[in-house]
Amino acid sequence: MSKNVNPDTPLPLEEMLRAVPLRNQAVRSDTRGEHELILRVPRRERWFTGPPFCWLFTVRREHGFGLDLLGREVWEACDGHRSVESIVDAFAARHGLGFHEARVGVTEFLKLLTRRGLVVVAGAPVPKGDA
Helix, strand or coil, X not given: CCCCCCCCCXXXXXHHHHCEEEECCCCEEEEECCCEEEEEEECCCCHHHCCCHHHHCCCXXXXXXXXXXXXXXXXXXXXXXXXXXHHHHHHHHHHCCCXXXXXXXXXXXXXXXXXXXXXXXXXXXXXXXXX
């Protein structure tokens, strides 16, 4: 059984590193320029986004978020197969950072993506002997 976890609730370090980030399937992406990526996530319908308000006012149906080259790299690594730890390792190696430096940046960015509904972080499967 899965449980909903608030992205601001701290997880134990070991559990956080084993977690696997997954992209929200409803997100559309567009490129702008050579390196910038724009992510568009549908807005939740609210009472004031339907008629008659939408007849009088422009109502955006999506939130847009721009990612630079580093943000795009982390976003593309959230493929549902890699753990946070493997994403951090790859990021650290690619940019000449220590593991702990990269961990802080990548995990804070993943929290931001989670709060904005772009990514969900699933816990790693529990081995059968530990259940």
